[in-house]
Amino acid sequence: MKRRSRISPDRAAELFALVLDRLREVGYEALSVEAVAARARMSKATIYRQWGGKPGLVIAAVRSLGPLDVDGIDTGDLRDDLKAYVAQYHLVAAMDHGMNRAVAQAVHRDPRLRAAVREAVVEPGLAALDAILARAVDRGEVAAGCPALPYVKYMLIGTLGSEIHLGEAVDLGFLHGYVDHVIAPALGLPPAR
Amino acid sequence: MKRRSRISPDRAAELFALVLDRLREVGYEALSVEAVAARARMSKATIYRQWGGKPGLVIAAVRSLGPLDVDGIDTGDLRDDLKAYVAQYHLVAAMDHGMNRAVAQAVHRDPRLRAAVREAVVEPGLAALDAILARAVDRGEVAAGCPALPYVKYMLIGTLGSEIHLGEAVDLGFLHGYVDHVIAPALGLPPAR
Structure with a gap:
């Protein structure tokens, strides 16, 4: 049975920080999943398995900045x-x-x-x-x-x-x-x- | 004294139609003023003199589709x-x-x-x-x-x-x-x- 390594929260946070840096610096189109994977010392396959591709990875990175916590709003007024x-x-x-x-x-x-x-x-x-x-x-x-x-x-x-x-x-x-x-x-x- | 040819309304309409076609087909970035000028048999200099450049030309073409006539609104209510x-x-x-x-x-x-x-x-x-x-x-x-x-x-x-x-x-x-x-x-x- 093949063991699939899960990405730890710390590793994910490190990856997201790299993604957000590239997003600010070069924008979405020029952002390369391969380059980000190399800098994070992860395999591209691991990233694709976890987030499906560039759109999913970028959204996960953006969301990691802070939850848009609107589900919990219920003040009674x-x-x-x-x-x-x-x-x-x-x-x-x-x-x-x-x-x-x-x-x-x-x-x-x-x-x-x-x-x-x-x-x-x-x-x-x-x-x-x-x-x-x-x-x-x-x-x-x-x-x-x-x-x-x-x-x-x-x-x-x-x-x-x-x-x-x-x-x-x-x-x-x-x-x-x-x-x-x-x-x-x-x-x-x-x-x- | 150098004579500066004015662009007739018909010629401008022809140019705008070409610009709008290219805008729909290839988008703004890939739209080439030079190519549009060549197809309209106008000089690039004439276009730049009249509209200042690509942004001005594209906006003039978009506006030629129909005036956004909000200045004239005054119904009294x-x-x-x-x-x-x-x-x-x-x-x-x-x-x-x-x-x-x-x-x-x-x-x-x-x-x-x-x-x-x-x-x-x-x-x-x-x-x-x-x-x-x-x-x-x-x-x-x-x-x-x-x-x-x-x-x-x-x-x-x-x-x-x-x-x-x-x-x-x-x-x-x-x-x-x-x-x-x-x-x-x-x-x-x-x-x-």
Whole structure:
């Protein structure tokens, strides 16, 4: 029986650091899995077995920077949940502009990376948002038929994506104001305390 | 005195069609001004004199498809102005997905094209939106101190940019619903008639 060595968390962290360095320095396209494997003294086959290829490896490296912990948000209050939600994205967006830009560029050009980002980042983020909204409806904070409900994700994309679109830095107070002055009134929540 | 030939509108239209074809087929980066000039039987110097270079030429070609006529919007009613505004963007977005994607990709990679798009498309669009909102404040439709006013552009970016971010097609009824159910309540407008 062939023994398959598992990659230890320390080895994975070392590999991810190399991947993120290359991502910042040369961008996604020029990043070579082979070169990264050589520098980490791992076999390319091990990397492919573990992460499936370049898109999977890059996403694992990006996610290793810090979990986008939106699944755990459940304060019992919709306004507070939404503020916690935007704060999580803000943390990640503020963390590493160079890397975020490299990934945003690559996503446009590489359909496999786009699909991987969608599956690993976009979908879980939207599912967490749906869960937050569903709990608010269950608690009676928002009417089930509220016509603004299907639009909440678009409202959030506007602010969370604005840095890329308008080249503007957005601070957390601005994002919290967006929850108070845009999302809350559209959903019929009472004015901010 | 050296005579400088002006480019006739017909010749420009012919050139723009060639540029847009190449943009769809090979993308922005691989598009060669020299090759396009040769096919249009124009000198490269004439093109550079008229449009300054590749970013200017590509933007002129994209804009030739149809004006984003948001400057002219002034119905006397904020809700109607906003619906006309999103309808203009919707027209352009629906017109040519392949080309929009090619430009969106190129904008991420080429700072000169990014600056040119910002100057030729983004800034005039935002200025027209500011004018629409300022007139609504002047008419007393919206309070001058309404805390949602600075957020309107972000609300719009969310829907208008959603196609790129979520890979979803957005129809005009959905965009009009966004005005009715999100932007209007945030700005304190009375319910839709």
